[in-house]
Amino acid sequence: MELAHAPTLAEQVVRYIARNYRGMISMEQLAHQMNYTPQYVSRKFKEQMGCSPLDYTIRLRIDLARNLLCDTEATLQEIAAYVGYPDTVYFNRMFKKQTGITPGEYRRQYQFVGSKDTMNWTDLSIVAPHPAMYHLNGNDIHYQLMLDGGNDMAMSKKNMLAMTLLCLTMVTSACGTSSEGTKGTSGAAKSDQLNAEAPANIEMRTIKTALGDVEVPAHPQRVAASAFLGTVLALDVQPVASDFLLMESPYLEGMLDGVTNVGDSLEALVDLKPDLIITNINKEETVDKYSLIAPTVAMPYNSFESIQEEMRYFGDLLDKKDVAEQWITDFESRTSKLHDEVQAVLDEGETVSIMQEYDGKVFLFGPKSGRGGRIMYEILGANPPATIPEHMLAESFYEFSLELLPEYTGDYLVLTTESTLEELQADPIWGNLPAIRDGKVFLWTESQSWFRDPIAVEGQIDNLANWILEAAKTK
Numbered sequence: 001m002e003l004a005h006a007p008t009l010a011e012q013v014v015r016y017i018a019r020n021y022r023g024m025i026s027m028e029q030l031a032h033q034m035n036y037t038p039q040y041v042s043r044k045f046k047e048q049m050g051c052s053p054l055d056y057t058i059r060l061r062i063d064l065a066r067n068l069l070c071d072t073e074a075t076l077q078e079i080a081a082y083v084g085y086p087d088t089v090y091f092n093r094m095f096k097k098q099t100g101i102t103p104g105e106y107r108r109q110y111q112f113v114g115s116k117d118t119m120n121w122t123d124l125s126i127v128a129p130h131p132a133m134y135h136l137n138g139n140d141i142h143y144q145l146m147l148d149g150g151n152d153m154a155m156s157k158k159n160m161l162a163m164t165l166l167c168l169t170m171v172t173s174a175c176g177t178s179s180e181g182t183k184g185t186s187g188a189a190k191s192d193q194l195n196a197e198a199p200a201n202i203e204m205r206t207i208k209t210a211l212g213d214v215e216v217p218a219h220p221q222r223v224a225a226s227a228f229l230g231t232v233l234a235l236d237v238q239p240v241a242s243d244f245l246l247m248e249s250p251y252l253e254g255m256l257d258g259v260t261n262v263g264d265s266l267e268a269l270v271d272l273k274p275d276l277i278i279t280n281i282n283k284e285e286t287v288d289k290y291s292l293i294a295p296t297v298a299m300p301y302n303s304f305e306s307i308q309e310e311m312r313y314f315g316d317l318l319d320k321k322d323v324a325e326q327w328i329t330d331f332e333s334r335t336s337k338l339h340d341e342v343q344a345v346l347d348e349g350e351t352v353s354i355m356q357e358y359d360g361k362v363f364l365f366g367p368k369s370g371r372g373g374r375i376m377y378e379i380l381g382a383n384p385p386a387t388i389p390e391h392m393l394a395e396s397f398y399e400f401s402l403e404l405l406p407e408y409t410g411d412y413l414v415l416t417t418e419s420t421l422e423e424l425q426a427d428p429i430w431g432n433l434p435a436i437r438d439g440k441v442f443l444w445t446e447s448q449s450w451f452r453d454p455i456a457v458e459g460q461i462d463n464l465a466n467w468i469l470e471a472a473k474t475k
Helices: 009-020 027-034 038-049 053-071 076-082 088-099 103-110 157-173 187-197 229-234 266-272 284-291 307-317 321-345 373-379 390-394 402-408 421-426 454-472
Strands: 133-137 142-146 204-209 212-217 223-225 276-279 296-298 352-358 361-364 398-400 412-416 441-444
Touching: 009 027, 009 038, 009 053, 027 038, 027 053, 027 266, 038 053, 038 266, 053 076, 053 088, 053 103, 076 088, 076 103, 088 103, 088 352, 204 296, 212 296, 223 229, 229 307, 229 454, 266 284, 276 284, 276 307, 284 296, 307 321, 307 373, 307 454, 321 373, 321 454, 352 373, 361 402, 373 454, 390 398, 398 402, 412 454, 421 441, 441 454
Parallel strands: 223 276, 276 296, 352 412, 412 441
Antiparallel strands: 133 142, 204 212, 352 361, 361 398
């Protein structure tokens, strides 16, 4: 009898990703599951697959999202959550980065291209669950899958047959074990190794975070700014690591020498040996993984009531209190004049709305948000329409129905969009808004408006203040 083929390390990693891609996947998780070091898993995977496990995960998620956009009527929010991106805006950015177009544009171009199969086809987003199935693309050994679990989307009969056959083959192969499986270093051993390498004489202190008190270095030297990158830079701290989305900020151009893009790769963080990690993810399971590498401070982006509070918190954390206070003094001196000028031109009761138009959907932003929300409400003192519920303004962003657009749009509108003013004025919905019709709207793109850190705000505030001063002259 022919012996079962032992799955390669790459095949084992692919199976793990296939089962877990809807949650957070890190190199530490993979290494622990495979009983190897993160470096070894990454190197062997790249040798066999041509990309890192985390890049593979992103491609798998986006490939599955493309299938769902084409073959179902699921909403963008449903698809984003299904493939592992609970933040729809972040999903949109990742999808466009991978494909060159937005999810909405992709659906308009490719949805229902070709004939539908007659077996179990549905336009509903939720259909009956089925066993995990895999489809092998021979060109790049890329596995695509539909997992069981209650949110599975419909597939054609031909793909289902191919996936079932491959699934049976892989299940049979899984009876073997890797001959290398006992040679690696376990996740626990790696943790012990990291702790052993840490100097024992570092002065520590306690700081409050979203998840409680955390012991951090009193004088951190190697900061990984997975969040709040602009805030860290504003405090004259050059981090060793950050995330590529934050590093794309046009306001940080020329300021990122020595900063490594690590994304959510724990392997890359290990290599950089940070002594402090800053994240905006306040999930204990995520922070626990980061904490195996270095003390981790978790603070969501909407944690702070003002930009001054944000600077003071991180100034304290990074042993830069004096730098924070000087920045605040300079900033308040610069912006107080703009605040007074804006208040002088706004009539009593006039309001400003902050929105983003994206793929036929509308998002609302409040005083703790980017897109101009922090500047217009917190710094320049403008007021949102009273008709907007408080809970919507308290969120980082809030999607609402187009039917409510007239009710939620103020006398002035700051709008993130790819459309021109002429296109908006010609639109039957947007064109009926007084702010659009009368040109009292500030238009900018997401790459300009997404960032809300202190350095970005310094780069944005003059344009927004000058716009509203000019727009007010047309009364």
